[in-house]
Amino acid sequence: MNVGDLLDARVLGPDGAPLGVVVDVRLSLEVVDEAEGGPGAGEDREEAEHDAPLSAQARRDAVGGARLVGLLVGPRGAGSFHGYERTGIRSPWPIPQLVRRRHRGTFLVRWEDVAAVETGTAVGDDGARRVRLARGYTQLPAELPSASG
Amino acid sequence: MTDRRGERRLVDARLHLLSRQVLDPDGEPVGAVDDLALAGPDGGEVEAGREAHVDAILVGPVLATRLFGGRVPDSRLPRIAWDDVGHVGTAVELTVPSDRLDAVWVERWVRDRLIARIPGGRHDPEAGA
Numbered sequence: 001m002n003v004g005d006l007l008d009a010r011v012l013g014p015d016g017a018p019l020g021v022v023v024d025v026r027l028s029l030e031v032v033d034e035a036e037g038g039p040g041a042g043e044d045r046e047e048a049e050h051d052a053p054l055s056a057q058a059r060r061d062a063v064g065g066a067r068l069v070g071l072l073v074g075p076r077g078a079g080s081f082h083g084y085e086r087t088g089i090r091s092p093w094p095i096p097q098l099v100r101r102r103h104r105g106t107f108l109v110r111w112e113d114v115a116a117v118e119t120g121t122a123v124g125d126d127g128a129r130r131v132r133l134a135r136g137y138t139q140l141p142a143e144l145p146s147a148s149g
Numbered sequence: 150m151t152d153r154r155g156e157r158r159l160v161d162a163r164l165h166l167l168s169r170q171v172l173d174p175d176g177e178p179v180g181a182v183d184d185l186a187l188a189g190p191d192g193g194e195v196e197a198g199r200e201a202h203v204d205a206i207l208v209g210p211v212l213a214t215r216l217f218g219g220r221v222p223d224s225r226l227p228r229i230a231w232d233d234v235g236h237v238g239t240a241v242e243l244t245v246p247s248d249r250l251d252a253v254w255v256e257r258w259v260r261d262r263l264i265a266r267i268p269g270g271r272h273d274p275e276a277g278a
Binding site for chain 2: 001002003004007023024025026027028029030031058059060061062063065066067068069072083086111112113114115116117131132134144145
């Protein structure tokens with residue numbers, strides 16, 4: 001299964017009620033110690049001090065494994081890739097405010113609470129994937145911790 | 150430098166990984182993240198609700214399917230093992246040079262079989278005069 005198979009899949013509650021679509025897939029990256037320093041690491045730092053490109057302010061981590069945490073379920077699909085409803089970004093006004101309003105109600109559901117991922121292969125089906133949630137699933141807030149940029 | 154051992158960083162696939170550039174240790178672009186392959190704990194199929202992790206980055210010729218629809222079968226998409234990923238920032242940086250990746254075999258083939266046969270094709274412009 002690929003992440004792309006889950007994205008935009010329709011999400012159904014335990015009773016079959018439609019809840020929305022998968023707008024994103026949340027992963028947890030293991031941050032490893034960078035004591036040995038990668039070959040490119042020192043070079044980048046030097047450059048950053050030199051003319052400080054915008055990318056130098058962005059977070060860059062040495063990573064290990066990436067675990068699947070859960071699915072972000074939104075009432076509407078399109079437009080969520082901006083991620084405004086998951087971050088605290090407030091400018092340029094009024095774009096984040098409008099996008100956030102459109103995507104309010106977006107929640108995170110843990111992968112453990114996913115009961116099944118089905119492919120619609122039945123006759124008359126459009127072939128779209130469906131994600132069915134387990135009974136007693138919890139809706140968690142969709143916000144990312146502010147530390148990750 | 151603060152010790153961040155054991156720390157985990159939460160990222161959203163679409164927001165932080167998909168369509169990001171993949172660079173090799175020399176900063177050479179390898180491609181873009183088109184999809185992420187998931188695997189179960191023992192490397193097998195993913196089961197809903199059971200532990201799963203990212204197994205590989207899929208890079209490949211997806212432009213045609215983006216334009217015309219449909220999808221490329223997984224077996225036709227070049228894979229880069231997630232174990233080869235070193236850093237995740239604004240780009241995904243690998244720990245293996247691009248020459249050792251199967252994902253760029255087309256580029257390598259064109260360089261060795263076609264470009265190298267053109268007079269002057271073996272000259273490295275970056276090596277100086």
